[in-house]
Amino acid sequence: MKKTMPVLISFLMWLFIGTITIFVTIPIILYTLFFWWVDSSRRLQHGLSTFWGFWVTHLSPFWKVEIHGMSHFPKKGVFVAVSNHSSLADIILLYNLKRQFKWVSKESLFKIPFFGWGMHACGYIPLKRGVQTSIRDTYEKALYWLKKNITVMMFPEGTRSKEGHLGAFHNGAFKLALKAKVPVLPIVILGSKNIVQKGSWVLARKVHIRVFVLPPVDIQPYELDQFEKLKNKVRGIMEEKLAHG
Numbered sequence: 001m002k003k004t005m006p007v008l009i010s011f012l013m014w015l016f017i018g019t020i021t022i023f024v025t026i027p028i029i030l031y032t033l034f035f036w037w038v039d040s041s042r043r044l045q046h047g048l049s050t051f052w053g054f055w056v057t058h059l060s061p062f063w064k065v066e067i068h069g070m071s072h073f074p075k076k077g078v079f080v081a082v083s084n085h086s087s088l089a090d091i092i093l094l095y096n097l098k099r100q101f102k103w104v105s106k107e108s109l110f111k112i113p114f115f116g117w118g119m120h121a122c123g124y125i126p127l128k129r130g131v132q133t134s135i136r137d138t139y140e141k142a143l144y145w146l147k148k149n150i151t152v153m154m155f156p157e158g159t160r161s162k163e164g165h166l167g168a169f170h171n172g173a174f175k176l177a178l179k180a181k182v183p184v185l186p187i188v189i190l191g192s193k194n195i196v197q198k199g200s201w202v203l204a205r206k207v208h209i210r211v212f213v214l215p216p217v218d219i220q221p222y223e224l225d226q227f228e229k230l231k232n233k234v235r236g237i238m239e240e241k242l243a244h245g
Helices: 004-035 043-058 090-097 107-111 115-121 132-147 172-180 227-244
Strands: 063-068 080-083 101-106 125-127 151-154 184-190 207-213
Touching: 004 043, 004 115, 043 063, 043 090, 043 115, 063 090, 080 172, 090 101, 090 184, 090 207, 101 107, 101 132, 107 115, 107 125, 125 132, 132 151, 132 172, 151 172, 172 184, 172 227, 184 227
Parallel strands: 063 207, 080 151, 080 184, 101 125, 101 151
Antiparallel strands: 184 207
């Protein structure tokens, strides 16, 4: 019985997540279809997605989530936000910041029924790895949202890291910040890798997660071609936070 209990609880949790995803996505899609002209920035759609992420997090009896440093992410600020990525749950957790932003995410997520449809309706940005035309389109769409004073959220590692260690960063987020002349906002998530192991669907129990919003990194000292230097600066800050918690 003890061995089957985690599997049963995980099944019920995924069933709950799937159900609430459908119920939230339907109004997002309908609003986008019939009232797209009301808000070209799609803030309401993102707000409904934030509602989804918040309730998925807080209705789980096993997740304890703490958010730190929100003073670094003012509601009227615009950033290229970068977060470490070690769990499928990171997307859900970052909605708990309760801020407007647009995801840059791998194209395959946009193909998931309901979840992916909602991402399209929110104006999030798909990226097909290794395809130059997709990379260029992603870059242009991200610039578009930044010019509309909406933060762009990215995982600079490009994929989930192993064992929670910080992987190598891609250049895109830092080129984008320099081009748009906006600060880089580092975000560090601790503990999310314990929620579900890569390659498994069984959820862990009694997980303590902390999300740290760190001070923005000013891009003024960097020239447009110094994205590598900016990248190393941000990665060093995040690596230090991960090391010391």
